[in-house]
Amino acid sequence: xxxxxxxxxxxxxxxxxxxxxxxxxxxxxxxxxxxxxxxxxxxxxxxxxxxxxxxxxxxxxxxxxxxxxxxxxxxxxxxxxxxxxxxxxxxxxxxxxxxxxxxxxxxxxxxxxxxxxxxxxxxxxxxxxxxxxxxxxxxxxxxxxxxxxxxxxxxxxxxxxxxxxxxxxxxxxxxxxxxxxxxxxxxxxxxxxxxxxxxxxxxxxxxxxxxxxxxxxxxxxxxxxxx
Amino acid sequence: xxxxxxxxxxxxxxxxxxxxxxxxxxxxxxxxxxxxxxxxxxxxxxxxxxxxxxxxxxxxxxxxxxxxxxxxxxxxxxx
Numbered sequence: 282x283x284x285x286x287x288x289x290x291x292x293x294x295x296x297x298x299x300x301x302x303x304x305x306x307x308x309x310x311x312x313x314x315x316x317x318x319x320x321x322x323x324x325x326x327x328x329x330x331x332x333x334x335x336x337x338x339x340x341x342x343x344x345x346x347x348x349x350x351x352x353x354x355x356x357x358x359x360x361x362x363x364x365x366x367x368x369x370x371x372x373x374x375x376x377x378x379x380x381x382x383x384x385x386x387x388x389x390x391x392x393x394x395x396x397x398x399x400x401x402x403x404x405x406x407x408x409x410x411x412x413x414x415x416x417x418x419x420x421x422x423x424x425x426x427x428x429x430x431x432x433x434x435x436x437x438x439x440x441x442x443x444x445x446x447x448x449x450x451x452x453x454x455x456x457x458x459x460x461x462x463x464x465x466x467x468x469x470x471x472x473x474x475x476x477x478x479x480x481x482x483x484x485x486x487x488x489x490x491x492x493x494x495x496x497x498x499x500x501x502x503x504x505x506x507x508x
Numbered sequence: 509x510x511x512x513x514x515x516x517x518x519x520x521x522x523x524x525x526x527x528x529x530x531x532x533x534x535x536x537x538x539x540x541x542x543x544x545x546x547x548x549x550x551x552x553x554x555x556x557x558x559x560x561x562x563x564x565x566x567x568x569x570x571x572x573x574x575x576x577x578x579x580x581x582x583x584x585x586x587x
Contacts, residue, residue: 337573337574338576341573341576345572345573374576380578381576381578381579383521383522383579384524384525385524386522386524387524388524388525388528425522427521427522427578427579428578429520429578432578461522461524
């Protein structure tokens with residue numbers, strides 16, 4: 282399986298995701314933001330970080346780069362795209378997934394482990410994953426998911442919510458919402474479920490001695506689903 | 509010619525920064541504030557002498573990059 286990770290100026294989780302993808306069997310290539318052509322890929326990942334210094338709005342500049350035009354074409358043709366953290370912010374700025382990510386409700390940068398509940402397993406990202414609740418890491422300042430009421434209805438009608446913030450038992454009450462996101466939303470799909478954006482970092486949970494291994498479950502399952 | 513753009517958050521969008529600014533001002537003695545909403549302001553110097561054409565171009569810029577229409581409104585003003 283071939284994957285591509287796009288590096289923008291200011292990306293800083295691009296090497297982490299490179300390590301994660303390779304660990305679970307992807308042949309990964311790093312793609313520079315100024316490139317125009319996307320190499321042949323089964324999966325494209327937009328990594329976390331602070332592309333273009335988070336100027337104007339997080340992800341807004343990266344969304345307009347030439348390589349992103351290729352990613353958009355790839356995604357619209359059914360290609361698999363994963364946007365993590367800043368990658369999620371880039372996805373919403375391109376309009377590939379609905380909504381926006383606002384400043385965290387209490388105006389603080391949040392860096393901690395959280396639990397997320399998988400809402401929908403009828404997709405290539407989560408199909409056959411044995412767990413329903415995963416422990417991931419979050420590190421962001423603008424992760425407060427927001428969309429209009431009409432959009433929210435559409436998202437829920439199409440089962441586009443991928444992940445909710447929750448506690449370790451899977452309860453999704455407001456108190457387990459770290460950043461003020463509408464309905465505790467931590468990750469969203471597009472309608473067709475080939476594009477997935479999430480604020481938490483699965484690539485930071487791939488080593489028992491460092492953090493945890495729920496990210497390992499996610500990537501192992503993903504590559505199995507792709508085979 | 510010079511054109512300016514003012515970007516404001518839509519009514520339903522939470523503005524925690526505006527809220528904190530308001531609270532701080534309140535603490536400083538400005539106690540008669542109903543609400544403060546923080547926005548953005550751009551000054552654009554454009555190589556175009558026809559105001560109509562310039563405004564059309566700036567409008568396009570707002571839609572494509574300067575504003576995110578899910579959460580923001582924009583107003584174009586001539587300087």
